[in-house]
Amino acid sequence: MxxxxxxxEICNVSATTVSNVINGKAKTSEETKNRILQVIRExxxxxxxxxxxxxxxxxxxxxIIAEDIEQFTSPTIIESIMRSCEQEGYxxxxxxxxxxxxxxxxxxxxxxxxxxxLDPVVKDVLSEQVDGVIYLAGHSRIITSFNExxxxxxxxxxxxxxxxxxxxxxxxxEKGAYEMTSYLIGLGHERIGFIGGRMExxxxxxxxxxxxxxLFENGLLYDPELVYYGDWSRKAGYLGAEQIIPKEVTAxxxxxxxxxxxxxxxxxxxxxxxGRDISVVGFDNEIIAEYFRxxxxxxxxPLKDIGRIAAELLLTRLEGSNGEEPAERDPVVVKVxxxxxxxxxxxxx
Amino acid sequence: MxxxxxxxEICNVSATTVSNVINGKAKTSEETKNRILQVIRExxxxxxxxxxxxxxxxxxxxxIIAEDIEQFTSPTIIESIMRSCEQEGYxxxxxxxxxxxxxxxxxxxxxxxxxxxLDPVVKDVLSEQVDGVIYLAGHSRIITSFNExxxxxxxxxxxxxxxxxxxxxxxxxEKGAYEMTSYLIGLGHERIGFIGGRMExxxxxxxxxxxxxxLFENGLLYDPELVYYGDWSRKAGYLGAEQIIPKEVTAxxxxxxxxxxxxxxxxxxxxxxxGRDISVVGFDNEIIAEYFRxxxxxxxxPLKDIGRIAAELLLTRLEGSNGEEPAERDPVVVKVxxxxxxxxxxxxx
DNA sequence: TTGAAAGCGCTAACAC
DNA sequence: GTGTTAGCGCTTTCAA
Numbered sequence: 001m002x003x004x005x006x007x008x009e010i011c012n013v014s015a016t017t018v019s020n021v022i023n024g025k026a027k028t029s030e031e032t033k034n035r036i037l038q039v040i041r042e043x044x045x046x047x048x049x050x051x052x053x054x055x056x057x058x059x060x061x062x063x064i065i066a067e068d069i070e071q072f073t074s075p076t077i078i079e080s081i082m083r084s085c086e087q088e089g090y091x092x093x094x095x096x097x098x099x100x101x102x103x104x105x106x107x108x109x110x111x112x113x114x115x116x117x118l119d120p121v122v123k124d125v126l127s128e129q130v131d132g133v134i135y136l137a138g139h140s141r142i143i144t145s146f147n148e149x150x151x152x153x154x155x156x157x158x159x160x161x162x163x164x165x166x167x168x169x170x171x172x173x174e175k176g177a178y179e180m181t182s183y184l185i186g187l188g189h190e191r192i193g194f195i196g197g198r199m200e201x202x203x204x205x206x207x208x209x210x211x212x213x214x215l216f217e218n219g220l221l222y223d224p225e226l227v228y229y230g231d232w233s234r235k236a237g238y239l240g241a242e243q244i245i246p247k248e249v250t251a252x253x254x255x256x257x258x259x260x261x262x263x264x265x266x267x268x269x270x271x272x273x274x275g276r277d278i279s280v281v282g283f284d285n286e287i288i289a290e291y292f293r294x295x296x297x298x299x300x301x302p303l304k305d306i307g308r309i310a311a312e313l314l315l316t317r318l319e320g321s322n323g324e325e326p327a328e329r330d331p332v333v334v335k336v337x338x339x340x341x342x343x344x345x346x347x348x349x
Numbered sequence: 350m351x352x353x354x355x356x357x358e359i360c361n362v363s364a365t366t367v368s369n370v371i372n373g374k375a376k377t378s379e380e381t382k383n384r385i386l387q388v389i390r391e392x393x394x395x396x397x398x399x400x401x402x403x404x405x406x407x408x409x410x411x412x413i414i415a416e417d418i419e420q421f422t423s424p425t426i427i428e429s430i431m432r433s434c435e436q437e438g439y440x441x442x443x444x445x446x447x448x449x450x451x452x453x454x455x456x457x458x459x460x461x462x463x464x465x466x467l468d469p470v471v472k473d474v475l476s477e478q479v480d481g482v483i484y485l486a487g488h489s490r491i492i493t494s495f496n497e498x499x500x501x502x503x504x505x506x507x508x509x510x511x512x513x514x515x516x517x518x519x520x521x522x523e524k525g526a527y528e529m530t531s532y533l534i535g536l537g538h539e540r541i542g543f544i545g546g547r548m549e550x551x552x553x554x555x556x557x558x559x560x561x562x563x564l565f566e567n568g569l570l571y572d573p574e575l576v577y578y579g580d581w582s583r584k585a586g587y588l589g590a591e592q593i594i595p596k597e598v599t600a601x602x603x604x605x606x607x608x609x610x611x612x613x614x615x616x617x618x619x620x621x622x623x624g625r626d627i628s629v630v631g632f633d634n635e636i637i638a639e640y641f642r643x644x645x646x647x648x649x650x651p652l653k654d655i656g657r658i659a660a661e662l663l664l665t666r667l668e669g670s671n672g673e674e675p676a677e678r679d680p681v682v683v684k685v686x687x688x689x690x691x692x693x694x695x696x697x698x
Numbered sequence: 699t700t701g702a703a704a705g706c707g708c709t710a711a712c713a714c
Numbered sequence: 715g716t717g718t719t720a721g722c723g724c725t726t727t728c729a730a
Contacts, residue, residue, distance in 0.1 A: 001475055001500075003723060014701045019725060029699060049476040051723035053399040055706050070428050075419045082418075082445050091473065094443040096431050124440070126350055127398040151350075261640050268642065291610050291637045293617065352707060363717045368709060378715060400707035404722050 002043045010039050022047065053129040060090045062314060063130040065121060067138040069096045072286060073303055077136055077157060080307025088315050093130070095121050099138065118145060126151065132314045135159075140170060140202040155314045157306060160202070160333065167332035169310045173203050176299045176338035177210030177255070180281055183340060184251045185218045188349035189279060193252040194227040195240035195259055204229070207255045207283070230259055237262025245270070250349050251279035257286045257298055264292060279346040285339075294344035302336045309334055351392045359388050371396065402478040409439045411663060412479040414470060416487040418445045421635060422652055426485055426506060429656025437664050442479070444470050448487065467494060475500070481663045484508075489519060489551040504663045506655060509551070509682065516681035518659045522552050525648045525687035526559030526604070529630055532689060533600045534567045537698035538628060542601040543576040544589035544608055553578070556604045556632070579608060586611025594619070599698050600628035606635045606647055613641060628695040634688075643693035651685045658683055 004022075008015045013032060020026040021036045028036075039045070053059040064081060066074050078094060085092045097117050103110075122145075125133060133152050137143060137159030144162045146154045154161070156168040184192055194211050196204040208227065215222050228243050230236025237259035244252060245266070254260035260282035267274055274280050275294040282289060285300035313334070353371075357364045362381060369375045370385045377385075388394070402408040413430060415423050427443060434441045446466050452459075471494075474482060482501050486492060486508030493511045495503045503510070505517040533541055543560050545553040561571050577592050579585025586608035593601060594615070603609035609631035616623055623629050624643040631638060634649035662683070 004725095005723070015724075016701060016726085017699085020700085023725085025725090027699065032699085044472075046472040046476050048403070048478075048723050049473070050399045050402040050478055051706090052725080053706095054397070054403055054708090055723080055725045069431075070424045075424050079419050079445060079447060079450060083447065083450065096428060098428060098432065101428060101432065123393075123395045124398070127395045129397075129399055264642075286636075288637050288640045291640055293613075293642055353709095354707070364708075365710090365718080366716055369716085372709085374709090376715060381715080397707050400722090401709080402722095403724090404707080404709050 001048070002045045004045070004047065007036065007039050007043060007045050010043070011036050058131055058318075059129050061128070061130045062090055062092050062132045062134060062311075062318075063125040063128065064092050064094045064134045064136055065097065065118075065125065066094060066136040067097045068100045069094070069098075070100065071138040072284075073158060073301060074136060074138070076303040077307040077310075080304045081134060081157075081311045084308050084311035085315070088311075088319075090131075090315060090318075092134075092311075093128070095125065097121060115145075131318050134310050134314055135161075140173070142202075153314060153317045155310045157310045167313050167334065169306050169313065169334045169336065171301055171306065172335035172337050173206035174210040174213070175335070176283065176340075177207035177253075178214045179210075179338075179340050180253060180283070180299055181211045181214035182218070183342075184253070184279060184281065184346070185214060185220065187279070187346065189251040190220055190349075191223070191226065191247070191249045191251075193240070193244035193247070193249040195237055195244070195252065195254045195263065196227065196229050197232045197255065197259075199229045204255065211253065232256055232259060234258050234262040234265070237264075238266045241266035245272070249278075251281070251346070253281050253283075255283045257282040257284045257289045257292075257296060260296060260298070261288065261292070275345045275347055279349075281346060285341050289341075289343070292345065297343045297346045298341050300339040300341050302338055305336045309336060350397070351394045353394070353396065356385065356388050356392060356394050359392070360385050407480055407667075408478050410477070410479045411439055411441050411481045411483060411660075411667075412474040412477065413441050413443045413483045413485055414446065414467075414474065415443060415485040416446045417449045418443070418447075419449065420487040421633075422507060422650060423485060423487070425652040426656040426659075429653045430483060430506075430660045433657050433660035434664070437668075439480075439664060439667075441483075441660075442477070444474065446470060464494075480667050483659050483663055484510075489522070489555075491551075502663060502666045504659045506659045516662050516683065518655050518662065518683045518685065520650055520655065521684035521686050522555035523559040523562070524684070525632065525689075526556035526602075527563045528559075528687075528689050529602060529632070529648055530560045530563035531567070532691075533602070533628060533630065533695070534563060534569065536628070536695065538600040539569055539698075540572075540575065540596070540598040540600075542589070542593035542596070542598040544586055544593070544601065544603045544612065545576065545578050546581045546604065546608075548578045553604065560602065581605055581608060583607055583611040583614070586613075587615045590615035594621070598627075600630070600695070602630050602632075604632045606631040606633045606638045606641075606645060609645060609647070610637065610641070624694045624696055628698075630695060634690050638690070638692070641694065646692045646695045647690050649688040649690050651687055654685045658685060 004018050005015050008018045018036055021028050021033050082092045133154045134157055136157045140159050142160045142162050146163055146166050154166045156166050160168045212222050225247055228240035230240050237254050241263040252263055254263050263280055272278055282296050282298035285298045289296040289298045353367050354364050357367045367385055370377050370382050431441045482503045483506055485506045489508050491509045491511050495512055495515050497512055503515045505515050509517045564571050574596055577589035579589050586603050590612040601612055603612050612629055621627055631645050631647035634647045638645040638647045
């Protein structure tokens, strides 16, 4: 690889001048500028990233720390972040914690194990001289890993931060569930089953709130008998349906498409026709939803938007505070709305 | 961040000594060594990645250049590469070309557009001082982007390289299709439809070869009437089924699960019961396959293996050739076997 | 408008 | 064993 110095020699100018031309710093005569640009093009010169990062402060690089790149929400968000970064002339580099690969679901609450993985990565990130960090959670919860004096701007993606200067970008679970439930109610349904994840899970809690609010606003009584807490698995959907169907519901709301697959399993087994005898809706709009029979009415996650907004939030901070201490501000939570996708699994009652 | 120099000062030794201790280079007295290690622990010192890369030759970093991180095969392969790298003390950083995001499928053959994206990334990679590169294709084809004198070791993943020193790690399409077809034949099927992607597509060509070989080895005549070339879409599966069903097949082999979804659509429309009146099989073992009704018999892609093998291939080269020119060798193609997943969409004839 | 010199954090060669 | 020196490729004063 040709270096700046070499370019300078070829042009019979100093390294400084070449540097100036590249970065548009000092004024340079049109003539030398053109000559230098010309040589740069000819030689295919590319500034050495390492050297640049070593000396200067800004690398125009942001680090994405993803908890699980294999989680279905991650690739789309990452790609969206990268696209936004590219537009602003930043690059994004991805670190993957592989939490699930290491411990399946068993690491929850095990702070020690979690930190044994996160801390080295954070150190890496710091030593890479990135300008900022986007932390991409695999599922929603409160993440306390970045406290007030973390030396870099951080944006939390798909989870909530507890820190006043780490904004969070999350899906609007409550509203998503509210809209879905309202849709069902608008179609005449009054007894609507709800199959959630674990009770303490944030997605579950918020979506249940939305469900309740829709009920309430329509003068419908909330019946705890109609809600089932599962573990997000297909099996849980089956079990939930088994428990709820006898309660004479006319619709069931499974808060993940995968669980809803289990609801389908049960209903099919019992010969109850979805989209005719009963209405079933999901959440996530995973690819599988389109392949259900009948195709599943569900709620699409705004993954692209989340990535874009997170990137914008971070880049704004980076551009704004040129090295200065970021202004202390209130915690920011951006709730990104979901989108109801109407397909064939719902009937008017 | 505390620097090596600072650690040295605290310990009253030279920077060199600290460097030696960290890298286990020269001999150091137990005493100073322990003292230094102690201070490193206390201060949380972490070598600056940039400085290291700038001076030394090896960064213990490999770059993954992915064509499309959103492609369903990519995340698993990437995660697998990362896991293997981690085991050997390497880190992997991901670059995403976002080919599909930019141009959908329209960039094929448009070398110019492709290079307008690839070339800057390659330059980036070079300037990052990585030790090697894994190129992860979105789908199989021959990739000519890395010629003999590319300055870094490269491994091609999920596609074929044309260069004698760039090994390729690909799925064994031919064998996968052969085994599936043999399975069907073993169950008594003799007229088996085949729904492929575009004729010139490598996956299609190889899988068709496997299909033919199975037919041939069982003394069955290959009937071109039973094969349909589509475009990988669900719709193509539908169209293919529409064309092939009248030819009195007893089984249909769709070479992607998504296309097979279209086969299901058609069959359902016609009231033909899959897994009873007819057998249907897919390829890919995407998540959707489990949610088909009946659940789809298909062929699982060895994505984890591909990632692992690619990483091993690259790391072996890196460890072997310490900077020396890699030995010129014959092109290596590693074909990784797929796995037949038996579910409910097939019946004995 | 341009250049010389210093230095970012680290490692390598060579002395002591 | 340990320290000195030089330098990786670049940016940044500051002087010319």
